Amino acid sequence: MLGNWHQLWVIASNPDNVPVVALIVLVPFFTWFGLRQAKANDRLIEKLEKDPELARTHHRKTQPYHASWQKEVHVWPYLLRIELLAAIVVTVILLVWALTINAPLEELANATITMNPAKAPWYFLGLQEMLEYFDPWIAGVLMPTFIILGLMAIPFIDENPLGNGYYTYKQRRFAIWTFIAGFEGMWLVLTLIGTFIRGPGFMWFWPTQTWDPDRIEFLTTRNLDQIFGINGKWLAHILPASQQPYAELWAKGLFGIIPVGLYFIFAAWMFYKIITSTPFSRRIFSRMSLLQVVVMELLLVVMLALPITFFMRNLLRIKYVWETPWFNL
Amino acid sequence: MAEENRAKGEVGLAGEDDGRIHDLKDWVQVKFHEQVEELKRPEDTQLYKAFFRVGRIDEPRNRALHTLNNLFLHIHPTKVNRDAVRYSYTWGMGGISFYLFLVLFFTGVMLMFYYHPSEIQAYRDILDIQNSVPFGLQLRNIHRWAAHLMIIAVWLHMFRVFLTGSYKRPRQFNWCIGVMLLVFTMLLSFTGYLLPDDQLGFWAVTVGTNMARATPLIGHEGPFGPQLGMTAYNDVRFALLGGSIVGSNALLRAYIWHCIALPAMISVFFGVHFWRVRKDGGISGPSPVMLESEMHE
Numbered sequence A: 001m002l003g004n005w006h007q008l009w010v011i012a013s014n015p016d017n018v019p020v021v022a023l024i025v026l027v028p029f030f031t032w033f034g035l036r037q038a039k040a041n042d043r044l045i046e047k048l049e050k051d052p053e054l055a056r057t058h059h060r061k062t063q064p065y066h067a068s069w070q071k072e073v074h075v076w077p078y079l080l081r082i083e084l085l086a087a088i089v090v091t092v093i094l095l096v097w098a099l100t101i102n103a104p105l106e107e108l109a110n111a112t113i114t115m116n117p118a119k120a121p122w123y124f125l126g127l128q129e130m131l132e133y134f135d136p137w138i139a140g141v142l143m144p145t146f147i148i149l150g151l152m153a154i155p156f157i158d159e160n161p162l163g164n165g166y167y168t169y170k171q172r173r174f175a176i177w178t179f180i181a182g183f184e185g186m187w188l189v190l191t192l193i194g195t196f197i198r199g200p201g202f203m204w205f206w207p208t209q210t211w212d213p214d215r216i217e218f219l220t221t222r223n224l225d226q227i228f229g230i231n232g233k234w235l236a237h238i239l240p241a242s243q244q245p246y247a248e249l250w251a252k253g254l255f256g257i258i259p260v261g262l263y264f265i266f267a268a269w270m271f272y273k274i275i276t277s278t279p280f281s282r283r284i285f286s287r288m289s290l291l292q293v294v295v296m297e298l299l300l301v302v303m304l305a306l307p308i309t310f311f312m313r314n315l316l317r318i319k320y321v322w323e324t325p326w327f328n329l
Numbered sequence B: 001m002a003e004e005n006r007a008k009g010e011v012g013l014a015g016e017d018d019g020r021i022h023d024l025k026d027w028v029q030v031k032f033h034e035q036v037e038e039l040k041r042p043e044d045t046q047l048y049k050a051f052f053r054v055g056r057i058d059e060p061r062n063r064a065l066h067t068l069n070n071l072f073l074h075i076h077p078t079k080v081n082r083d084a085v086r087y088s089y090t091w092g093m094g095g096i097s098f099y100l101f102l103v104l105f106f107t108g109v110m111l112m113f114y115y116h117p118s119e120i121q122a123y124r125d126i127l128d129i130q131n132s133v134p135f136g137l138q139l140r141n142i143h144r145w146a147a148h149l150m151i152i153a154v155w156l157h158m159f160r161v162f163l164t165g166s167y168k169r170p171r172q173f174n175w176c177i178g179v180m181l182l183v184f185t186m187l188l189s190f191t192g193y194l195l196p197d198d199q200l201g202f203w204a205v206t207v208g209t210n211m212a213r214a215t216p217l218i219g220h221e222g223p224f225g226p227q228l229g230m231t232a233y234n235d236v237r238f239a240l241l242g243g244s245i246v247g248s249n250a251l252l253r254a255y256i257w258h259c260i261a262l263p264a265m266i267s268v269f270f271g272v273h274f275w276r277v278r279k280d281g282g283i284s285g286p287s288p289v290m291l292e293s294e295m296h297e
């Protein structure tokens, strides 16, 4: 079953997956590239914090410096030549890419022949993967809205004035961890799963495991209320007669509030602990308004719900924790 | 030149006195040398000055004016932070995104010459582009790969803006503009996906727009959608597709979004984005590090 390396190669060399393969190289590289500069700055910051005298006179950059150098250079030619160079490099990359790999063109669109797997383009595979874990309106509408508004909210909830205009890690630990967790730990990982692991029927195939379109997957997931044996039997005794037939629905709906509520409380509390864990982070926290704290907590708790749901579904085989007639979580 | 020659007593030159040419060979020789000298200094030619509006660039003032006086360059300041032109700070990803947009615009217009947004015909046009149009295959390839590359570049650009804290005061708003650019970039790619009218695009768009059914309130399978009277024939998905299935209307709509509406919108946001980079004081850094001990409450 495993060991189908040829198939892995076929997936990786699928023209439309080339960008995903490129990302596997580019994102780690740029993470390293950015954090390396952050480290250099952090060393400088540490040195200057220890030596106020030096801090007063130092030019405070890690780039080469000479007192007689002008602070600014002319755009023409110093910036424009770089732009020209970048344009040429990009053009060359594009030309080589366009000469060696052809854009895919499948058969004529046909509504009666389903593509299997029917996948979104790679940059939306993160969303499609979420669709596996959440109801469509959550994965397809709510989550994207949260991502977009959450990104836009970042400048307005990050009250840390340090690290504005230079790479640093130590001055912005929490911010950097959060962003990398979201961008790389979630979005890119989901994209990779969507590309390399989801096979026919969007079923889960380990890398090198043959994509067998006839594989049958037994529904092994259960809902949390099933695990707890919630069936509304004893709730039926206290419900008014008109609601008796709906006892199970009522029980499940009410039961689900517990884990979801507990999660919200616990996750919010945990994030509160993290963002107030050091004297510095407490200083930042005290600068934040109530609205900022609430919005940040909400965004963080919702964000964390994604990996948690992911592990519950894939490891614990739990499907929903909260079932209601209108939505499931 | 002519002066010198006259001083040497040579005769028969292009006569300044009577405007007639006496010795053609001499005249050509002298004029030829003059011309060569002139071409060695193209910045002093009329043509150059007419084009760039200023003379030689070895004067600082003219260098600045070059940038300032040029419609395409004036989005730049005349001078920038000397360390900002290092690749290490910006990774050049914003500029590369924009360059890729220009490539896409150009190749996109070329593709439009050969493409009809109607079912079946669209697919045939793509085959035609690939097989009969000179360099059509490469044209389509460049358009496709530039679109992918642009998404990567935009993601990385956002990543570097985040890592350098460049969204902080006073650049908060420009970050938001940036997020809109990100959304538009991805939507542009997505709407383009359907246009070849092949299986790949058809099913991707089917999957994508099926999600729209589930939109709360305005989707016919979304929470409270049916209660508000939503059906497959009047909900948001219907509006996106111009019908209840991915068909010819959907193709036309994707085409119009892809070739007109979204490019127009993203261009406006580009303008604002670049304008704000300037107005917010140019690129954010690399600026001198700030110390925790200097932070005011």
Ligand code: HEM
Pocket (backbone or CB within 6 Å): A151, B090, B092, B093, B094, B095, B097, B098, B154, B157, B158, B161, B164, B166, B167, B171, B174, B175, B176, B177, B178, B179, B180, B181, B182, B185, B273, B277, B282, B283, B284, B285
């Ligand atoms: C098509 C998309 C985009 C294009 C063409 C673009 C272009 C640019 C360019 C050319 C710059 C100048 C500096 C540089 O190259 O890094 C810039 C700066 C900036 N961009 Fe973008 N951008 C795009 C998307 C975004 C996104 C997605 C974000 C954030 C979510 C963003 C936020 C910013 C900010 C805050 C700055 C100022 C950075 C600083 O001063 O250091 N942009 N953009």
